[in-house]
Amino acid sequence: MNEEQLILAAQSGDLDAFNRLVITYQGLAYNVAYRLLGDDAGAQDATQEAFISAYRNLRSYKGGSFKAWLLRIVTNGSYDELRRQKRRPQTPLEPEPLDGEDAPDPSWMADPGESPEELAERVELNAAIQRCLNQLEEEFRTAVVLIDVQGMEYGEVAEIVKRPLGTVKSRLARARSRMQECLQGFAELLPDKFRLTGNP
Amino acid sequence: MNASIAPRDFELLSAHLDGQLAPADTQALLALLGAEPHLHEALQRLTQLRSLLRRGPQRRLPRSFMLTPQQAGQRQRSGVAAWSGFNFASAIAALTLIFVLATDFTVNGLPAIPTARSAEPVLMMAEAPQAESYATDSPPSGGAANPADSALFESTPADETSLADEMPTLKEPPAPTLTAWVAYNAPVLEALLASLAVIAGLLAWHHRRR
Structure with missing residues (x-):
């Protein structure tokens, strides 16, 4: 069955068909939620809630890009989760790692054949990116996460955020500008090959 | 920058x-x-920035996000059940409130119909024809053609005792009717049902908001 057929079957209550859509999109949905929230537990909650909400509201999907429809639910759910966390801040049981990563074990990033030094570089890079993303306002963060981190097209993002293409371009430019400024603050942490050259 | x-x-x-x-x-x-x-x-x-961001690793999935039948159905069922329950409670409370108000209006709005406090005399009046039936059953004064018949109507001490036994049953307070009880307790019932309707409505609103 192709995606359209799976959606039709899921709309008529076929949970297996819906779960095949979940398998297709869960990696993207979770990574978007993680980059928007910067927190693994929150990203898991937001992703799970997004899929439950998508299943329950599947009848409101009237065609178009299913990926955009689903990611709209994920981004809205992630910001809801973020606001919930701000209202009820939780103190972690263990101190946060210095590199800002909530996962103490960075093995999830390891590539086969990668040296420990290279892995450490990538962990630092990832932490620096996430810190800078966390400092952006919601609309700018969404633009840079979807386009630069996930490599999506402007048109898809415009559909997700329900804004004109020009607004997406403008937001992305401002987000990139702020990311450049922020990452310069982490220049010492970043490996040489990742340092941004030139004076901003 | x-x-x-x-x-x-x-x-x-x-x-x-x-x-x-x-x-x-x-x-x-x-x-x-x-x-x-x-x-x-x-x-x-x-x-360089774009390359840096795109180079960032994708996180490995910590678990599967496939929905179980419980997640897909049970949440919905429990939500619908609770929602229906609140709706039902609101509807019942509203209908009962209307019934109480209507009864109250009928009882208090029409003077001919007794209220709870006047129910006893009215019932006593209602018993009067029954008492009269005893009188009509008695022979006309001085009209007893048959001494045997007249003897039948002469009261004996034993008869008086049996009548005396029967009379108190006529004077007993009548059994309270539902209408009288509702009318008597109408203000309390109205307040109770109005509170119930408001609480059920608030719970339904809260549940829907969640």
Whole structure:
């Protein structure tokens, strides 16, 4: 069955068909939620809630890009989760790692054949990116996460955020500008090959 | 960072990087890039930034997010059940409230119909015809043609005792009726049902908001 057929079957209550859509999109949905929230537990909650909400509201999907429809639910759910966390801040049981990563074990990033030094570089890079993303306002963060981190097209993002293409371009430019400024603050942490050259 | 670059130029550079400029705009920008070295540097930095962000690793999935039948159905069922329950409670409370108000109006609004306090005399009046039936059953005075018949109607001490036994049953307070009870307790019932309706409505609203 192709995606359209799976959606039709899921709309008529076929949970297996819906779960095949979940398998297709869960990696993207979770990574978007993680980059928007910067927190693994929150990203898991937001992703799970997004899929439950998508299943329950599947009848409101009237065609178009299913990926955009689903990611709209994920981004809205992630910001809801973020606001919930701000209202009820939780103190972690263990101190946060210095590199800002909530996962103490960075093995999830390891590539086969990668040296420990290279892995450490990538962990630092990832932490620096996430810190800078966390400092952006919601609309700018969404633009840079979807386009630069996930490599999506402007048109898809415009559909997700329900804004004109020009607004997406403008937001992305401002987000990139702020990311450049922020990452310069982490220049010492970043490996040489990742340092941004030139004076901003 | 890009203080020396106008925001509009930076936006053009950003869009150009992703191939989102119209051909005419691209030509104009390329000409500008040749003439303005700082714009060219800015474009290089943007290119590095995008490469840096795209190079960032994707997190491995910590678990599967496939829905179980419980997640897909049970949540919905429990929600619907609770919602229906609140709706039902609200409807019952509202109907009962209408019944109580209608009863109250009927009882108090029409003077001919007794209230709870006047129920006893009215019932006593209602018993009067029954007492009269005893009188009509008695022979006309002095009209007893048959002494045997008249003897039948002569009261004996035993008969008086049996009548005396029967009389108290006539004077007993009547059994309370539902209408009288409702009318008597109408203000309390109204307040109770109004509170119930408001609480059920608030719970339904709260449940829907969640």
